[in-house]
Amino acid sequence: MSAQTEALNKLIKEQREGAKQWLHYWQEFSAFDTWQFWFHVIMFVTPLIILLCAMDWKRAFQLGFYGFNVHVWFTYFDDFGTTQALWTYPYKMIPFISHSVGLDASLVPVLFILVYQWTTKHNKNYYIYTLLLSLFLSFILKPIFVMHHLFKFNSWANYFHLFLTYIIVIVLSKVITDFFMFMQKKAQEIANQVEPAKKGRRSKFR
Template sequence: MSEKQEELLLKIRSTAEDLTQLQIDYWKEFSTFDDIKFWIVILMLVIPVIVLFLTIDRSKMLLLGFYGLNYHVWFAYTNSAGIRMGLWEYPYEVLPILPSFALDASFVSIAYMLIYQWTLKYRKNLFILSYSFSIFCFRS
């Protein structure tokens, strides 16, 4: 590794550490237990998990789990890229190191898992229904 490359890499690492510390400080200041918006984010994490637990078809749980995991991974990568490029941000977070944990881990992934379960049960077209749901939820 050249000296210039090593110097730039150290600068990137230092800046990333400073950014991480700034995010943790922001989280400590604005994501407190006495803030209603923090509890809304917590509810966005917990309520879909409870709904999934009560409504999942146990005979197809492995299939639905793999579908949800796949959706979660793709959503997390896309979301992480959007955050890094500055396209969007989340002002209220459950954990400072996982800025959109409630949104991608629970809310969106479980919604698509339930849509997939419904399409399996009623033999409907998953792609049309998922596309319609996406347009409905993410329109601007």
């Protein structure tokens, strides 16, 4: 057995052992009989219900694409922080996932979707309002989570670092969404130009 294979097998074994320990911890302290578990369930379900009622379904694709961007980028950052032990969610809805499903897959994306929908509909400055939301999430919501032991810093990371991740997320999500909307518009314009030409050629051969 090569040194590389031996090292990899050792890491896999430690990873499996760590997963077992997290499952045991969840069963002991964060399962169905704790208020923290149900808090995470509510945090996951409630924003999605609100989104179903408040979303502009005529723009569902655009809003959903933007929200999925927020979800993916925020999950990447949150997953990095938890796997590097910069921070921890002591209580979880799902024990097999290192980050908070309620935050990453529901609350944060929904909040940003609603702000994005409002700013684009009323021609407001997207970056100002998402910056205000990022300040709220980083310096008000997360300290409340810390106060109730729902979130814990373990190392050098702090609230300002969380705020920086939000800044990156809102910029990436907006730029990527704008790019794809631009490409969709261009494709539609080309299709509109090609269609009359096709009709014209067909009419000549009739």
